[in-house]
């Protein structure tokens with residue numbers, strides 16, 4: 184077992200009660216990928232690291248990192264919680280879903296590539312008032328890669344033209360130009376507007392996202408298309424997604440226990 188004492192930046196992605204009064208806290212970290220920390224007596228009142236391990240907290244920690252296995256936190260140097268996300272159940276549902284997807288995409292201890300930064304950027308955007316569906320859709324599209332699905336968005340998969348209308352084809356793993364639509368009867372039949380945004384979302388940097396304003400009909404069509412991609416090409420759905428869908432249908436649905 185590898186063991187080291189290290190300073191690291193971490194983002195709390197989930198918490199789970201453990202034994203009588205302990206807590207398992209899962210974090211994305213800048214250097215060690217995703218890790219699970221065991222916090223003894225963390226569910227007792229007055230726990231000294233309580234503020235540093237709240238959901239949606241980004242912090243600088245000192246830890247006893249053990250891989251494989253459970254790691255330990257020995258100090259919290261600095262911590263701040265995403266306030267709006269933690270207080271608004273709808274924003275909470277979107278942010279939880281993004282973090283659950285990242286959790287599914289990366290096994291414990293595997294490096295996260297750009298996704299440590301992207302997780303923070305997504306939460307910062309949602310916390311700062313950006314349309315949470317837009318931020319979530321960008322994350323969903325860009326995370327496909329982490330699940331081993333790499334749709335070709337740049338030009339027609341067959342002829343590489345970019346000057347004709349496009350549609351998305353699962354069979355061909357990307358966009359087809361109008362001349363090649365006949366190759367796939369099960370193409371998505373998406374509007375030009377949705378295709379435009381999906382292609383943009385596949386390439387946009389999260390720190391360049393600024394007040395993207397989509398029509399309700401376009402948002403609905405895109406969510407249906409992205410859900411179909413995940414159902415058919417990824418095949419896993421975190422529980423947080425079902426909760427988010429329920430909240431979107433009925434915002435009074437409330438927290439799930």
Ligand SMILES: [Zn+2]
Nearest residue numbers: 339342360363
């Ligand atoms: Zn073509």
